[in-house]
Amino acid sequence: MIKNYFKIAWRNLVKNKAHSFINIVGLSVGMAVAIMIGLWIYDEVSFNKDNPNYSRIAQVVQNVTNNGEVQTWTNVPYPLAEELRKSYGSNFKYVVMSAGTGNHILTLGDKKLTEWGCYFEPQAPELLGLKMIEGSRSALNDPTAVLLSQSTAKAYFGDADPMNKMLKIDSRDNVKVAGVYQDFPDNSDFSGFAFLATWQTYLHNSWIKSVIDTWRPNAFRIYVQMADNTDFASVSLKIRDAKLRRVSTELAKKKPALFLFPMSKWHLYSDFKNGLNIGGRIQYVWLFGIIGIFVLLLACINFMNLSTARSEKRAKEVGIRKAVGSLRDQLIYQFFAESLVYVFIAFVLSLLFVQLALPFFNSVAGKSMSILWTNPLFWLSCISFSLITGLIAGSYPAFYLSSFNPVKVLKGSFRVGRLAAIPRKVLVVVQFTVSVVLIIGTIVVFRQIQFAKNRPVGYTRDGLITVPMVAHDVHDHFDVVKSELFKTGVVANVSESSAPPTEQWGSSSGFDWQGKDPSLSVDFQQAGVSYDYGKTVAWQFTGGRDFSRDFLSDSSALIINETAVHFMGLKNPVGSTIKWNGDQFKVVGVIKDIITGSPYEQIKPAVYYLSKDAGSMIVLKINPNASASAAIDKIGDVFKQYNPQQPFVYQFVDQEYAKKFDDEERIGKLASCFAGLAIFISCLGLFGMASFMAEQRIxxxxxxxxxxxxxxxxxxxxxxxxxxxxxxxxxxxxPTAYIFMNNWLRHYEYHSAIAWWIFALTGVGAVLITLLTVSYQSIKAALANPVKSLKSE
Structure with missing residues (x-):
């Protein structure tokens, strides 16, 4: 009997080729979208799960009160790790501090490469669950050791054995290769770590030695692995005041409160506001999950519509079957069998679509996903959702068609009637409602991105490049290097700074001014710069002047941004005095706010000062009349001459700023792809319906x-x-799209409004697409010869 069901289903599929093609293509596209979104969600929710200690690892973070609001910091002070081991050690299996995460120069003979790495305390390999290829996890107990990733070892040593070979980090620290570990997967927060060096190596040349109050700077990260029979919540309560009890009276005003942030939340729940976790990328997981369900539902609606629309042609078949003794249950099984045949073919086709589309999807999503051919869970999920799709797609036709009265059908008195079309019309409305919501959402996302891109940044990015400095060679001979750069004719301005213009690497809380509330704890962004920095980046002054060599007093001068002026309530900021850690500084200039953080957030108070050691970053302005590629070559030659120990690495500031929009742009591109596919599936259904209606009304x-x-x-x-x-x-x-997108925009402090023209444009576009879809069948029917349509057999 079951074999007969599928045999008849196959005959019907072959007999109605156009109907079958539309159904299969629609279903396969919908299923392909669902599979790709499923792979993306799997990649997101499995972040860091390669670590065998995943469920027991956390990072120690802190809530601090600054500028009248609660902020969440992931960095903590240097002595905290020892304090946790000493006073709360029984709650942890491991307490591991890290520092210096970033690009470092690894040197082997003449080979110098800039690699991403970090300095860790000895138990880091155990906590991180390193999969060792050579050496052991205990290798970092040797102060001179370094662990390399498999790809890094291959880059330096090829097929030779790297063990016990000597490398140099940042041209100053000689280290010995004590182990090689398997590269972290792409969906890991430690992805890209080329090496792990020892904490002792970091301390050897660390600035922390010269700090008087080591509890003041928050520049390190602490990771912990929980002891058995402990939980995050209870231990968080225990360690809450561990820092507060140790800091000075001034720092205590910040009310630092420690808590444990589990590894399971690092990737998807990384956003905090006023000290509370407000989610993060999890909103995109839910968003794309819902989109995947709806796109698949659109394909199922097509199947239902086209199947029930052909009900008059299937009516006699149902009548005869019932007349010869078929039960309604058997007819339901028959129609479900047809649905499953369609779904099976569509599923096979969808896997082909996914395989072809994954390279493009990965490039847009910033992933490296592949079909999990050998994963039993993948096949179980696919088979399950294919069965569910078949049941959903076939449910309405099965129960509707099997309900026909055989007497009326066979007498010829059966008519589908006007009311029978209502469910189909409702399903079409649902289809296009979903499609229109997706289109409106896509437009709002791209408009929000453009709104943030058009936000004034406070300086000129064109032709601006930054060159990070690991060694001090250029800083020690800065005037000479500067002169050589000018001689090339391709550099308009050059200066030093402690951070790139697009980032904020430092902040300070030791500010005081006349009229300040004594109980107020502040935290201002701060950056050290050299002379000509303002000229290089083209600061926009609203008052006062730039730093100048003509004023010796500028060594104790500050330039502040407009937000700092408003925050401090300075009516005449230029010339006013501000105390910083007890020293007096005079404000000589006020500049427009510069975006150094997220372009979607409010600007924070910021101060700039002349620094004698601002050589972390060289900032250059390329001559507008020079070719960028030729300029880079000439600039590189100068740096190689005066800084031969470091590879010449540079970034264009406009490109670095553009990276701040990467996440939103990926979401926008993915949403636009899915919206386009939703419209395609809906139009495919409309095309089939229009074809049927034209045939029915011939x-x-x-x-x-x-x-x-x-x-x-x-x-x-x-x-x-x-x-x-x-x-x-x-x-x-x-209204549905307005409510949904308005709630989405509220996640951003700086966001656009939802304009009326978005809905008007989408509405007109949907109507035009509909007309284009149905016009072919409508005009074809209208041009048909009436003699052929009216002649009787």
């Missing part, structure tokens, strides 16, 4: 043509019903 069209109806009148007759359904969809989708 005689009516013939009679109207004989009576003098024009092609335009017939086109209007056949198109009006579909346009009405789309208009209803637009009416429903407009």
């Amino acid at each position: 005689k009516e069209i013939g009679v109207r043509k004989v009576l003098g109806a024009s092609v335009f009148n017939l086109w209007k007759l056949l198109s009006t019903d579909f346009i009405g359904l789309v208009v209803i969809s637009i009416i429903i989708a407009t």
Whole structure:
């Protein structure tokens, strides 16, 4: 019996080729979207799960009160790790501090490469669950040791054995290769770590030695692995005041409160506001999960619509089957079998689509995903969701068609009736409602990105490049290097700074001014710069002047941004005095706010000062008349001459700033792809429905043509019903999309408004797409010869 069900299903599929093609293509596209979104979600939720200690690892973070608000910091002071081991050691299996995460120069003979790495305390390999290829996890107990990733070892040593070979870090620290570990996967927060060096190596040349109050700077990270029979919540309560009890009275005003942030939340729940976790990328997981379900649902709706639309052609089949003794249950099974045949073919086709589309999808999503061919969970999930899709797609046709009365059908008195079309119309409305919501959402996302991109940044990015400095060679001979750069003719300005213009690497809380509330704890962004920095980046002054060599007093001068002026309530900021850690500084200039953090957030108070050691970053302005590529070559030659120990690495500031929009742009591109596929699936269904309706009303069209109806009148007759359904969809989708996208925009402090023209443009676009989809069938029917349609057999 079951074999017979599938045999008949196959015959019907082959017999109705056009109907079958539309159904299979629609289902396969919907399933391909669902599979790709499923792979993306799997990649997101499995972040860091390669670590065998995943469920027991956390980072120690702190809530601090600054500038009248609670901020969450992931960095902590240097002595905290020892304090946790000493006073709360029984709660942890490991307490590991890290520092210096970033690019470092690894040197082997003449080979110098800039690699991403970090300095860790000895138990880090155990906590991180390193998969050792050579050496052991205990290797970092040797102060001179370094662990290399497999790809890094290959880059330096090829097929030779790297063990016990000597390398140099940042041209100063000689280290010995004590082990090689398997590279961290892409979906790991430690992805890209080329090496792990020892904490003792970091301390050997660390600035921390010269700090008087080591509890003041928050520049390190602490990772912990929980002891058995402990939990994050209870231990968080225990360690809450571990820092507060140790800091000075001034720092205690910040009310530092420690807590444990589990590894399971690092990737998807990384956003905090006023000290509370407000989510993060999890919103995108839910968003794309919902989109995947709806796109698949659209394909199922197509199947339902096209199946029930052909009900009159299947009516006699149902009547005969019932007359010869078929039970309704058997007919239901028959229609479900047909649905499953369609779904099976669509599933196979969808895997082909996914395989072809994954390279493009990965490039847009910033992933390196692949179909999990050998994963039993993948196949179980696919088979399960294919069965569910088949049941959903086949449910309405199965129960509807099997309900026909055989007596009426066989007497010829059966008519589907006008009310029978209502469910199909409702499903079309649902289809286009979903599609219109997706289109509106995509436009709002891209408009929000453009709104933030158009936000004034406070300086000029064009032709601006930064060159990070690991060694001090350039800083020690800065005047000479500067002169040589000018001689090339491709450099307009050059200066030093402690951070790139697009980032904020430091902040300070030791500020005081007249009228300040004594109980207020502040935290101002701060950056050390050299002379000519303002000229290089083209600061925009609203008052005062730039730092100048003509004023010896500028060694104790500050330039502040507008937000700092408003925050401190300075009516005449230029010339006012501000105390910083007890020393007096005079404000000589006020500049427009510069975006150094997220372009979607409010600007923070910032101060700039002349620094004798601002050589972390060289900032250059390329001559506008020079070719960028030629300029880079000439600039590189100068740096190689005066800084031969370091590879010449540079970044264009405009490109670095553009990276701040990467996440939102990826989401926008993915949403636009899915919206386009949703419209495609909906139009595919409309095309099939229009074809069927034109075929169903062929005689009516013939009679109207004989009576003098024009092609335009017939086109209007056949198109009006579909346009009405789309208009209803637009009416429903407009408030739905507004509510959803308005809530999404609220996640950003700096966001655009939802303009009325977005809904108008989307509505007009949906109507035009509908007209284009149904017009082919409508005009084809209207141009048909009425003699052929009216002749009787």
